[in-house]
Amino acid sequence: MGMNVGSESATEDEGIVDINTTPLIDVMLVLLIMLIITIPLQTHSVSMDLPQGNPPPSSAPDPQVVTVAIDFDNSISWNGTPITSEADLQNHFLGAVAMPDQPEMHIHPNRLADYKTVAHVLADAQRLGVTKLGIVGQDQFMEGQ
Numbered sequence: 001m002g003m004n005v006g007s008e009s010a011t012e013d014e015g016i017v018d019i020n021t022t023p024l025i026d027v028m029l030v031l032l033i034m035l036i037i038t039i040p041l042q043t044h045s046v047s048m049d050l051p052q053g054n055p056p057p058s059s060a061p062d063p064q065v066v067t068v069a070i071d072f073d074n075s076i077s078w079n080g081t082p083i084t085s086e087a088d089l090q091n092h093f094l095g096a097v098a099m100p101d102q103p104e105m106h107i108h109p110n111r112l113a114d115y116k117t118v119a120h121v122l123a124d125a126q127r128l129g130v131t132k133l134g135i136v137g138q139d140q141f142m143e144g145q
Helices: 008-013 024-040 087-100 115-127
Strands: 066-072 076-078 081-083 103-110 134-137
Touching: 066 081, 066 115, 076 087, 087 115, 103 115, 115 134
Parallel strands: 066 103, 103 134
Antiparallel strands: 066 076, 076 081
């Protein structure tokens, strides 16, 4: 049983085959940063000739606005005129829809009005074909709470 003593010298003579990439990465990062710094920022501009002076007056008339107010006691008014029945409200909506240029409907619900009444008015307006409808809040007129 012998021992191989002479083989140690063969492993010591073998060199490290792996290349050290750390300095290579450092150099590449420095070159990349220098490239980014030296490239001027490109500004994309579009030359456009804008009209000078005042614009011509608009030929379109101001849209007609209908105010539907729902009070705290759930009473409904159409431009200040009280609505007495459901049929009366539907007739007003149908008359507004039949106009060639449908007026804008501004719903002004009072914060104490029942949700059921407001939802009923909105559902009637939608069912009868009102397309220009908006709910106008009155929060800006409330006192601090």
